[in-house]
Amino acid sequence: MKNRLSRRFNDPSIASSDITPEQVWVNRRTLLASGLGMAAAGLTGGAARTHAKELTGLDYRVAPEGPPVGEALTPFADVTQYNNFYEFGTDKSDPAQYAHEMTTDPWTVSVGGLVNKPGKLHLEDILSGFDLEERIYRFRCVEAWSMVVPWIGFPLAKLLQRFEPTSDARFVRFRTLYRPSEMRGTRSFTAVIDWPYQEGLRIDEAMHPLTLMTVGLYGKTLPNQSGAPLRLIVPWKYGFKSIKSIVAIDLLDEQPETSWQRLAPHEYGFYSNVNPEVDHPRWSQRFERRLPSSLFKPNRIPTQLFNGYAEQVAKLYAGMDLRRYY
Amino acid sequence: MINTSTESSPMTTWLLGPGVRVLVFMVLSLPFLNLLWGVLSGALGPDPAERLMHVTGEWAMRVLVLVLLGRPLAQHGWPRLFRYRRMLGLFVFFYGTVHLLVFAQVYIGWRWELLLEELAERPYVFVGAAAWLGLLPLAVTSTDQWRRRLRQHWRRLHQLVYPVTILACCHIWWLARSDVGDALVYAALTGLLLGWRLQRFITKVLRSRKPSC
Numbered sequence: 001m002k003n004r005l006s007r008r009f010n011d012p013s014i015a016s017s018d019i020t021p022e023q024v025w026v027n028r029r030t031l032l033a034s035g036l037g038m039a040a041a042g043l044t045g046g047a048a049r050t051h052a053k054e055l056t057g058l059d060y061r062v063a064p065e066g067p068p069v070g071e072a073l074t075p076f077a078d079v080t081q082y083n084n085f086y087e088f089g090t091d092k093s094d095p096a097q098y099a100h101e102m103t104t105d106p107w108t109v110s111v112g113g114l115v116n117k118p119g120k121l122h123l124e125d126i127l128s129g130f131d132l133e134e135r136i137y138r139f140r141c142v143e144a145w146s147m148v149v150p151w152i153g154f155p156l157a158k159l160l161q162r163f164e165p166t167s168d169a170r171f172v173r174f175r176t177l178y179r180p181s182e183m184r185g186t187r188s189f190t191a192v193i194d195w196p197y198q199e200g201l202r203i204d205e206a207m208h209p210l211t212l213m214t215v216g217l218y219g220k221t222l223p224n225q226s227g228a229p230l231r232l233i234v235p236w237k238y239g240f241k242s243i244k245s246i247v248a249i250d251l252l253d254e255q256p257e258t259s260w261q262r263l264a265p266h267e268y269g270f271y272s273n274v275n276p277e278v279d280h281p282r283w284s285q286r287f288e289r290r291l292p293s294s295l296f297k298p299n300r301i302p303t304q305l306f307n308g309y310a311e312q313v314a315k316l317y318a319g320m321d322l323r324r325y326y
Numbered sequence: 327m328i329n330t331s332t333e334s335s336p337m338t339t340w341l342l343g344p345g346v347r348v349l350v351f352m353v354l355s356l357p358f359l360n361l362l363w364g365v366l367s368g369a370l371g372p373d374p375a376e377r378l379m380h381v382t383g384e385w386a387m388r389v390l391v392l393v394l395l396g397r398p399l400a401q402h403g404w405p406r407l408f409r410y411r412r413m414l415g416l417f418v419f420f421y422g423t424v425h426l427l428v429f430a431q432v433y434i435g436w437r438w439e440l441l442l443e444e445l446a447e448r449p450y451v452f453v454g455a456a457a458w459l460g461l462l463p464l465a466v467t468s469t470d471q472w473r474r475r476l477r478q479h480w481r482r483l484h485q486l487v488y489p490v491t492i493l494a495c496c497h498i499w500w501l502a503r504s505d506v507g508d509a510l511v512y513a514a515l516t517g518l519l520l521g522w523r524l525q526r527f528i529t530k531v532l533r534s535r536k537p538s539c
């Protein structure tokens with residue numbers, strides 16, 4: 001259904017619900033409701049795994065180059081069941097188990113700050129307002145594990161250009177949804193993160209062609225635990241920079257604080273570029289476990305500078321001391 | 327004569343005696359067997375290392391809390407746990423050792439130069455290793471033979487469990503990243519149990535001094 005919505009240029013100030021024929025979105029709601037019903041049935045039946053919402057197939061241009069040479073894709077099940085999304089709990093399996101409690105339709109992303117045309121993007125605009133393409137990227141977590149994932153999305157630059165950043169805009173700040181009633185991890189008394197989760201990029205990083213606004217993986221819309229409906233992927237930075245379930249994007253003239261930086265500034269910097277030479281204070285970053293890993297074949301491989309994307313991005317940091325700006 | 331008391335029926339005697347011992351052993355083995363099954367069947371997910379480290383470390387700590395709980399409970403009329411302290415202590419050592427082996431296998435790939443680097447640069451690795459080294463002599467001297475051989479020194483040696491507990495708490499505390507819940511629970515429990523001993527120790531010292539002044 002979403003596939004057949006015609007590609008159109010959206011005026012960001014007009015909600016798509018105003019344009020979309022009512023029958024179409026009423027149908028979508030019914031579909032969603034029935035999906036929820038199934039999820040509830042699954043719960044009472046004791047099967048905790050299956051309440052993933054129904055993922056929709058996306059219309060996209062397939063990555064011509066395929067996965068990086070000699071590196072296999074991490075299977076879909078692993079990509080979607082081993083996640084860090086602390087809004088749903090700190091255990092790797094918590095997001096897959098509890099993220100279904102988050103409502104992602106309707107969804108609105110507000111874009112503001114130093115832009116000429118502040119406005120909003122709705123779920124429909126996000127899923128069908130941009131030409132989607134597949135990008136197969138390495139994904140390296142700061143915890144020293146990594147995956148190879150076929151993401152689907154569009155360059156962040158395309159999104160930002162629609163709202164016309166002013167010449168003063170030097171940084172971009174992103175915020176994740178913060179809705180305690182649907183995010184049990186944020187209700188934990190001992191969690192020390194200052195919600196909502198917040199991340200940031202320098203404007204040249206944000207405009208870099210590798211920086212992807214991501215709406216799907218493995219050919220379908222993102223499951224909630226992977227950051228539905230819209231997340232960032234910055235492949236040369238540690239995974240926590242690739243903020244999930246974005247509801248606000250603001251252009252600023254000064255460097256925004258990020259959640260992890262606020263929590264432990266000596267451990268997490270603003271840049272957080274993947275760098276085997278700069279250790280996390282509590283563990284080495286020289287190696288990573290490429291998932292799936294096993295006890296007897298840990299699949300431990302050396303980590304590459306900028307996660308292997310140095311050729312494309314090193315020039316962004318020319319002359320910078322990467323130890324100081326970690 | 328008909329014995330109506332259930333206390334002395336052979337079944338009950340067995341259950342309260344060796345039966346409980348076997349049961350405790352089985353219960354404490356379960357987490358390990360479960361992990362072993364997970365490793366062999368792939369049920370631990372795409373990154374078993376993390377799960378293995380977490381679960382083995384957690385059980386070492388949980389059983390350590392049980393060990394420390396033994397004496398205060400015995401003091402208050404429930405000596406059963408205290409009777410199993412050797413087995414419990416050996417379980418602490420066992421889970422700690424598996425924890426260490428997984429670290430060597432997955433995190434440093436048995437490369438000693440990496441181990442030295444980790445020890446030098448990362449305090450939580452250092453205190454974790456120190457805690458394990460503290461447990462080692464306790465496990466070795468846990469036999470009756472060693473206990474007889476060491477006589478009064480045995481008790482003093484086994485008080486090493488107190489610094490080991492403090493090191494283990496530091497290890498957990500330094501590992502916590504964004505949610506300090508677990509670390510707080512262990513710190514509170516062991517703080518309470520060590521505090522109880524400290525208080526008794528102080529009272530004892532004060533009492534023994536009284537007559538002399």
